[in-house]
Amino acid sequence: MCCLRQLFLVSLGVTAWALHESDVGMVDWNTKLIGVPHDSPHTAPVFHGDYVLAATNNNVLAALNATDGSIVWRSIYDAEDPIMAFSHHDNSVSSLSGPGGSTLRTYDLETGHLILEKQLHSPVDGRLHEPQNLGISLLRSTNPSLNSTAYLALTNGDSVTHLDETGDTLWTWNSPDQGSLVLYSHLIADPSTVYLVGLAKSFASYTLHVTTLSATTGELIASVNIPANIKDERSKFVAVSSQTGPTTTTCVNWLEDGALKAAVLTPDLKGQVMALPGVKYDRISDFGLSTNGQFLAIKEGGAAHVMHFDAQAYSLRPIWEFGDAAxxxxxxxxxxxxxxxxxxxxxxxxxxxxxxxxxxxxxxxxxxxxxxxxxxxxxxxxxxxxxxxxxxxxxxxxxxxxxxxxxxxxxxxxxxGSIQLWQHDKMQWVREEALASIQVAEFVELPEKKVVMSHAVMDEEGYFERLQRQLSDAKNLPQYLANFARRFATGSYATVTTSAASSSAEDTLTRDAFGFRQIIVAATPYGKLFGIDSSNGRVLWSRVLGLGWAAKVGGTIFPTKMFVTRTVSDLEGPQIVLVTQRRADNSLVDTVLFHVNALTGDDVREEHQSIPRDLLQGLDAVMGPLVDVFMLPNENRTIVMLDEYLQARLYPDTPSAQAEFESFVPSIHLALRTDVPGQRQILGHQLTLNLELSQFYVAYPTWSLSLPPKEEIRAIIPNTRGPVASIGKVLGNRMTLYKYLNPHLTLVLTSSPPSSTCGIYVLDVVKGSIIYHASVPAAGGVCDMQATLTENWLVYHYFDDEFSGTGESKGNRVVSVEFYEGDGPDDKTKSSELSSYSNKTLHISAYEQSFIMPHGITAISPTLTKFGVSMKDIIVANRKNSIQSIPRRLLNPRRPKHKPTSEEQEEMLVQYDAVLPDDARLVLSHNYEVANVRRIVTSPSLLESTSLVFVYGLDLFFTRIAPSGTFDVLSENFNKVQLVLTVAGLGIAIMVTKPMVRRKWLRERWY
Amino acid sequence: MANCFNLEYASLDHSKWRNLPPPPGFSSFAPNSKAPAKAQTAAATSSYASLKDKRAWDLAISPAKSLPMQAFMLYMSGGGVQIFSMGIVFMLLLSPFKNIAGMNAAFAPFAPTTANVKSLKVLPLQKIAYIACNLLTLAVGLWKCRSMGLLPTGTGDWLAFESRAMAPELSLQ
Structure with a gap:
């Protein structure tokens, strides 16, 4: 019965929308990414046959096809399980991940199937070093006698584990003085001995410490301190090994006051320290040939020597000098x-x-x-x-x-953040992996296709010239007529399920019939701005953000916010302003603005575009970091930046913008968070001008949110603003519940470690009054709430790990809350035009209901339509790596607990059911894997019924959704041909019968 | 008794048949039997007047008489907004207005005097009753509309016409 009811519920919910297989790839696209590869030695990308193996900043281990750059497979690691090292051997790839290298995994090279997974130590025992993967090393050694491979893993900087091919531990060796001053970082093995080399801290400098273990039993053979005097921690040391026949000889090299020293290691660790006299080196480094006996030594002048260790002669010498490498x-x-x-x-x-x-x-x-x-x-x-x-x-x-x-x-x-494969001087492929870490993204509408006049009307134009011009203008007329006739007869119009991508060869940036084709402008922390075609996911343009003066010292640009300052309806065409924080390597932080034409990526502030395009240079708007940035809702769409002294700085800083801003100032209210660690609070501000202090308007605090001690603000989520079609909800008995549409509502998520709870507050940012507050348990002490507020509807998700008795269980909860004015139906306070200082703002009633969600979610967003008439669905990205919609009907907090009465049925309310169905028809992302979603951006299209959805995280995904069905377009199975034939048939019938009837009438007159 | 059912065409003053020419071959002839007696004529006239009065009353309350039948039809047509129920409801809503508009013409044949038959002042009581009965029909129609949810009585019906101004404060987010 319960199943039946659920089925019924779902069928109610999805009658409007379910993804058809034929629509896949037409209405949606998906870009699989791996992220920008690490460049530290153990995890940098390497070639292995025709594969490229890479571990990335998004914590993905991936194999790329080196020929075409496609992803052969990828394995996504959890955030708490960072990839520390990986190695490849024949047809398998192994990785060490987790704190201290706690987990060993092996994948099949061709398929990416997990062959082996083994925990070497508990993640809580992992020790953190700087850099993170120091003291972690993974070796694959071949045992020719057994014809099998084995693993040697150095983890935590002090333990070595030897495993056979199936993952069984052969032996484990732990440093007797764990956590002491010795930190092993290099692991070298030959068939009989395992060498461990590490740095030991001594007074004022580092010395080398070497330990040898028996490869078969793991017993300690010797442990010796080599009296090295390594001052510079940066250059460290290089351990190279060289194979001569069956034996491997290992040599450790280091720099001591610029002199290169070396020690050849033997199992009993009895040897001499050699020195290479004469040449002063600045640093030495391993460049990938350490198992072959070569390493790189850079001289003080900048020349680079390729050093070679000859195992037979026990000699170390430079074999090549790159003289001009400085x-x-x-x-x-x-x-x-x-x-x-x-x-x-x-x-x-x-x-x-x-x-x-x-x-x-x-x-x-x-x-x-x-x-x-x-x-x-x-x-x-x-x-x-x-x-x-x-x-x-x-x-x-x-x-x-x-x-x-x-x-x-x-x-x-x-x-x-791009990965490029060059073969000789030709680029074979490029992957823009910066897109795996988009920070901000916005939709920008495209302009309509314009009919271009062939030339401007001239004053003196003869008759023939005009005729000629008009004839040439009319050259497309026959084609148009033919098209019209075809369209009329066959009904082949643009439909909502066809691809919005431009089909014509000349690819002009124009919108399609329904406005599904838009540009997604996305900014990444790798200093690159992308314009992405929303119809197929292609990158239309990209600009590299220039560092300005910081180019001399280096730095990074981190995007903060993006504003669409001009849209297609403006004369100038769509424009965006990207607000970024530039952190120069000399630790100076500036606020830099980039003002870009959204269609082409051209710099708006620059008069003449240089071709080929240079770096996109920004405007150093504020010398110093930014507290917050806003856009005024005026004609100019002025951007207001608050610098660290809370001075309001404008962009563009023109007199008209200034005047407009001043007219707004008395009514402006802001909520700013103070980022003092330990007391992250939220303060309300207003602006005032005090010329004695500053020439700018300065924000002064008006209220503060009095939270319990130790409760910290975690996130401030602004209200999703869209057009409100109806200010109330009409009940079955024709009374009205007036929606609480306070435009100043903001969501604040908090965490309170002492009580192990997370808080959610709905604030009025003008007055600081709390409209709604709930406290939910923090699962495992981590606050991982997702929440969204649209109109008067709040939806939030949390993981409930508390259960007090039987009949309760831990699980994912979704709570849906709606705020209405007054005490009940027909009680109105006109909240949307009410001053926040009125007493009536707190006169509300809230309806709430909690549901059980089958999966955890990582992002949540409501759909957004042009006029807000269509129902609003909630779109979530769940931990199953898929995108799902939850129909509003299921999340309605006024769902009755009993069988719906006729009045409730009239409102389309269905009976409350605690479990939200896990229905495949609600999945928007087909069978794509859309992993680690951070944000869902929705945008209206020109069709009121349809909302565009762009999802970013590790992957990019785009689709469109019609929460109430595509009520504003003709159904696709509408038979236009039949209609035309019927009308034509009737017309012919009239033409045939009209003279007949006329003749009959005449005859009747006579007889 | 049989006398009561005499058809007195002569009394139809305004009948258009009276002035018709005789068919060809027929001559106009006066009934050879003269009117029997003056008293008899007077009695006939008075009974005729009372008859008209009665018929007028019949007409006045006729809408009320058809009400039970219409109520039954309403009941049978159900509460949904469908073509049949809508047809009946429209009929119920329109017929009272139509009847009242054509009231004077409808009561004209029953006017006691020949002069000014279409005046509102003729047969006032009957006409008032007629209006009341029609209003009764209208009320039934409206009740049906209400039960079908077609009357804009709740606040929800006027929600679309409500508007809200901008809030005095501006919060930037």
């Missing part, structure tokens, strides 16, 4: 990366940017160790630095090199 005016710093060629000989690639050529230079060093010879050759490739920033990491496929450079493959990771 960064200078003409060239950038060089990236060195080593890899083994197909012949087993080492290859070194050096990539740098040359200002002289305005191109990137790739140099390949081919080393022939047996002959003791090396040769370098190079080529330039056209790296687009204005589109992709600066190269941050280079991965090099040594096996692709040959006699010529034709096939040399290099994988570049750039500062703008």
């Amino acid at each position: 960064p200078s005016q003409v060239q950038s710093d060089s990236h060195f990366v080593g890899s083994l060629g197909r012949d087993g000989q080492p290859r070194v690639a050096r990539v740098y940017w040359s200002n002289a050529h305005n191109k990137a230079i790739h140099q390949t060093l081919t080393i022939n160790l047996s002959e003791g010879k090396a040769s370098a050759s190079g080529f330039a490739f056209p790296f687009q630095t204005f589109d992709h920033g600066v190269v941050r990491h280079v991965a090099f496929d040594g096996s692709s090199t040959g006699e010529t450079h034709e096939n040399t493959r290099t994988l570049l990771t750039t500062t703008t």
Whole structure:
């Protein structure tokens, strides 16, 4: 019975909308991303055959197809399980993740199937080091006798675990003085011995500590302190090993006052420290050939030496010098990366940017160790630095090199977050992985297709000239007529289920019939701004944000907010203003504005566009950080920025904007949060001008929210503002519940660690009065509430882990609350025009109901339509990695607990059921995986029934939804042909019968 | 008794048949039997007047008489807004107005005097009763409308006409 009722409920809910299979790919698109790859040694991208393996900032381990750049597979790790190291071996990829490297996982290289998962230690035992993955290392060693591979994992900087192929622990070794001054960071294995090398802290400097273990039993063989005097923690040391026949010889190299020293390791750790005299080095680094005996040493002048450790001769010497590697005016710093060629000989690639050529230079060093010879050759490739920033990491496929450079493959990771694969001087593919970390995104409407007049009307135009012009203007008329006839006869109009992408060859940026095609402008923290076509997800334009004066010292630009200051209805065309915080590497923070034409990405402030396009330079609007930024609802859409002294700064700062702003000032009320750790509070502010203090209007506090001690503001979520079609809800008995439409409502989420609760407040930001407050349990001490407020409707989600008795259970809860004016029906206080200082603002009644949700959610948003007439559904991104809509009908807080009476039935209320159905028909994202969603942006289309939905997180997803059904377009199975034929048939019938009838009448007159 | 049912065409003063020419081949002839007696004529006239009066009353309350039938039809047509119930309701709502508009013409044949038959002052009592009965029909129709939810009586029916001004304060978010 219960099942039946649920089925009925759902069918009620989804009659309006269920995704048809034929619509997939037409109304929606999905971009799978992996994120920007790490560039630290253990997790940087590497080539493995025709695969590129990468661990990314979004905590994804992925294998890309090196030929076309598609994702072969990806594995998404939890936020609390960061990838620390990964290694590849034959046809499997293994990773260590979690605090201290707590979990070992192995994936199949081709399919990404998880082969092995093993916890090496409990995540709570993980120790944090700086950098995070220090002291964590993973080795795959082949045991030729058993014909199997084994794992050697160094975790936490002090324990080594040896596992066989199936994940069974062979032995574990823990440092006897755990947590002591010795922190092992390098793990080298040969068939008989395992070497552990680490830094030990001593007075004023670091020394090296080496421990050797038996590879078969894990027993300690020796543990020795090498008297090294490493002052500089940055350069550290390099451990290289070189294989000669069956034996592996390991050598540890470090710098001591600029002199390179080395110690060859033997199992019993009896050896001498050698020194390379004469040459002073600045730093040494491992560049990928440490298992082959090579490393890189940079001289003080900037020249780079490729050092080689010869295991047979026990000698360490430079085999090649890159003399001009120092960064200078003409060239950038060089990236060195080593890899083994197909012949087993080492290859070194050096990539740098040359200002002289305005191109990137790739140099390949081919080393022939047996002959003791090396040769370098190079080529330039056209790296687009204005589109992709600066190269941050280079991965090099040594096996692709040959006699010529034709096939040399290099994988570049750039500062703008793109991954590019270059084969020789041609870019094979590029992935814009910055899109996996979009910070702010907005929809911008496209203009209508304009009929362009062939030329302006001239004053003196002869008759023939005019005739000629008009004829040429009419050249499209036959085509138009043919199209019209075809449309009329067959009824092939634009329908709501067809793709909104422009089908014509010349791809002008114009909207489709229903306004489904819009531009999504998205800003990423990698300093790049994207314009994305909402009809197919293609990047239409992208701009790299310039650093301004901070380019000299370096810095990052972090987008804060984006405003659409002009729309298509304005003369200037759609424009956006991106407000960012620029953090220069010298720790100065500035507020920088970027004002961009949303259709082309052109800088609005710049008169003449340079071609090819330069970096997008911003306006340093405020010297210093920003507290908050708002947009005035005036004609100019002036942007008001509050700097750290709470001075209101305007953009654009014109006299008219200033005058408009001044007219608004007396009524402006703001709610600002104070970000003092430990007492994050929310304060109401108003603006005043005091010329003695400042030439700007300054915000002064008017109220503060008195929260219980230790309760902190976690998030402030503004009311989702959209047009309100109806100010009340009409009941079945024709009375009206007037909606509480206070325009000043804001959601505030708090957390209170002492009581282990999370709070949700609905505030009136003018007066600071609390309209609604609820306290929910914090599951595991973490507040992970998601909430949205639209009109008078509040929906929030939390995980309830408290249960007091039988019949209760922990689970995901969704609470739906509605606020109405007064005490009940027909009691109105006119809340939307009421002053917040009126006593009547608090005279409300709230209806609330709580539901059980089958899955946790990560983002929540209501749909938004042009006039607000359509029902509002709630769209959520759940932890199953899918996007789902919850019909308003199911979330109605006035659902009766009993069988609905006829009056309630008239209101379309259905009986309350605690469980929200987990129905596949409510899923909007088909079978796509839309992972780690951070935000859902909704936007109205030109059709009142349809709302556009853009979802971003790790992946991008776009679809459109009609919560009340597409009531404003003709149904697609409407038979236009039949209608036309019927009308035509009737017309013919009239024509035929009219003379007959006339003749009959005449005859009747006579007879 | 049979006398009561004599058809007295002669009394139909305004009958258009009276002035019709005789058909061809027929000559006009006066009834050879003269009016029997003056007293008899007077009695006939008075009975005729009372008859008209009675008929006028019949007409006045005829809308009320059809009410039970209409109520039954309403009951049978159900509470939904459908073509049949709507037809009946429209009939109920329109017929009183139509009847009242055509009231003077309807009562004209029963006017006691020949002069000014269409005046409102003729047969006032009957006409008042007629109006009242029609109003009764109208009331039934309205009651039906109300029960079908077609009367704008609740605040919800006027919600679309309510408007709200802007709030005096401006909160930026």
